[in-house]
Amino acid sequence: MQPGSNDQSTETAIGVVCYRVLMLKHFLFVFLMSFALAADAGRFLPQNVQVGQINGHHYPEVKIGKEIYRLAPGIRIYDTFNRIIVPTQLPQSAKIFYQIDPSGLLIQMWLPTPEEEAGMGR
Secondary structure, three states: OOOOHHHHHHHHHHHHHHHHHHHHHHHHHHHHHHHHHHHHOOOOOOOOOEEEEEEEEEOOEEEEOOEEEEEEEEEEEEOOOOOEEOHHHOOOEEEEEEEEOOOOOEEEEEOOOHHHHHOOOO
């Protein structure tokens, strides 16, 4: 064994550990920033979304305006914080954005935020 060779392998091992720690810090920074950006991005509504007013509901039907729609089996209803809620949590009267599937069933509904509701009349 040559003198000093053990020191070189120790330095290499320390360098590898430091590099991995640095890369882990960078990964965590990017990962956490992606959540911060996603939280600030708001929500995106599809192009073909319709605007309406809920005028009462009795599961599995919802009255929007003068029409009565049946809820699709996999309906997704989003509250103002973009959380999915169950149909029984829908208010009896509220402005909404909604989507109808090709068979005429309600497939998605969004309860608007105050900012979205202010822009609904435009």
